[in-house]
Amino acid sequence: MAKKRFFTKKDLIGYLFASPWLIGFAIFNVYAIIAVIYYSFCDYSIIEPPKWIGIGNYIELFRKDELVPIVFYNTLYYTVFAVPLGMIVAFFLASLLNHEVRGISWFRAIFYVPSVVPAVASSILWLWIFRPRDGLLNILLGFLGINGPNWLASLEWSKPALIIMSTWGVGGSMLIFLAGLQDVPRQLYEAAEIDGANGWVKFWKITIPMMTPTIFFVLVTGVIGSFQVFTAAYIMTQGGPGNSTMFYVLYLFNKAFRDFRMGYASALALILFLVILIISLILLFTSEKWVYYEARR
């Protein structure tokens, strides 16, 4: 058997075809990531050349900056509630849309539409929904006899408001769940039915286990996404009232593009990257306990 050459002509052609992406990735991602690491050790205001200050930015970040714990807490709070809530809503909708009823493709489209609405437009829309006195949400709560809170104007309710609003964009996860649901083999349900299983049992014993790879994917991407929550707070609350919706990336953005402290913003970005990386790894390791891959049986 001839020894395989390290790099064949075929390989080259393959890389050539992939080169537009590779070059783009190298310039816009790899370079940027390396630059962020370097700048995070510098005092850099864009105008003056970066000045090396060692771990000065990190000392400030961990020791001196009193807002960092607050923005981190806000972001964690958002993630802990928004991700599970979004998953439950998306899963629920996907289950509903998995039924063969007339016009189902229309329903699927309709539930996906909010995800297509630009974030800025939906933020403005939700500003209206959250209006304390005559907003849709408080009017509905009024019918139930509940005196709705001040939502975005309230220190306690501004984060929950943005979490509620985040369910508006579950269309993407919903589609992924829907695809997952449609991949669950029919014969499993049929076999269960023959054994006399009811719908609840089928859901917990077949649907959920078969869906775990999908659930895992949505969970990881959801956590990564919500640690970077930005647009809604940037447009609707600018971090207020008080510091209650000052999320990590919004704070980073302010440091970078309002105060022009790129070095410090780079340090913030790198720490966020590490936090997300660690959380993703933890999820990945625990996943072996609960995610079921059919191929690995």
Add this chain to the structure above:
Amino acid sequence: MVQKRLGSLIVWLLVFVLLEGVLTPAFGKTKITYWCPWGGIWLDLQKEVIKTFNESNDKIEVEIVEVPGSLMDQKFMTAALSGNVPDVMVRWGFGGFSFAVKGLLLPLKKYIDRDLKREEFIPATFEQFKYRGDVYLIPYGVSANALIYNKEVFKKVGLGRPPKDLDEVKAYSLKILEKDSAGKLTRIGYLPLDIWGGFINFSYPFGASFYNEVTKKVTADHPKAIEALKWMVDYYKEVGGAEAILAFTQGFGAATQDPFMSGQLAMKFSHSWYMTQIYKFAPKLEYGVAPLPIPGKPAPNKWAMLGLDAICIPKGTKHPEEAWEFTKWMITKGTEKWASIQAINSQWIPSKIEWGDYVPKEAFEIYLDSIKKARIAPRIPVYGLLDQRVAANVDLAIRGKVDPVTALKKVNEEVQPELDKAWK
């Protein structure tokens, strides 16, 4: 055949380039670029203003480039880094000061001394952007606060003349206050934070000052700022509590939902351009304009802040003289039409400015007086940060989460380190 055509094309191109290079400086106009932060109808109006300049000047041709105001800083920083700066630009608000500190702007004092009469300008004109003895930006269109009050509401509750000082504003407001059967606010006299510039500007008429230029310290806990915050906290309590007021104000939007135009808010410490909004969305509203009510007795440092946009010439322009020529026109004649249509004032006192006849007769004089008395904003390169930290901490104070003194001291702690870094 093809080669021949290509050859002649190249020759022609060369001829054009040479002609352009030789003839334009000799006979044509010098082209300069102007970065304009406004879009939409304001951009159209700016284009008209620039057209007037281009038609009246036979040496300079200004090309207008729209750079959205919200992206101005980022775009300008990148441009400055690459050396490809505009010749003239307008920056919204006070933010341009940080450009001056970073050394990105052309010092203008020598041109001002050579070509302008300082006494023809309102006092703050050459003060706001003074840095190390020179001037780096000049206001382009200014406004300051006056009282705009709803005459219909005043009549309904039996009030006559407008309030003269802040205590009267409070007394009037309590009289105007109205709640529905469920106890929710439906009408209020006055909202202290409903003012351009937020708490900083609200506390200016108390005599507050947020920066000490001698010690280089942020002074958010200035005794007068504390007094202002205490006044506001008390006021909120008296009219029904912070939460009730926040619920009331959170619902407000622009245009047709504007609380003043819908009669839910009776007094506003407003800039003059607001009157064009009233004309547009509530043309039948009966309102009056009166001088800004201040707390206690008048004093020279007890007045509102001068609101403005500012024009400047970036360092690195290839045509500083032409850029100045245009800038000079912009801050004098060039503000007239711009200010007239928006119902704002000009920094140049001899300006011929005519607000429409939809504006109350007394308004122009009152506003002119206000801008002449107006005080400058803190001359610091981190104004945006100060503004945001003041807003966040004041917010906590009016909700009773922290006391006023602690809240304002916190602002100092949060802004001072950043300011120290920015001066370096």
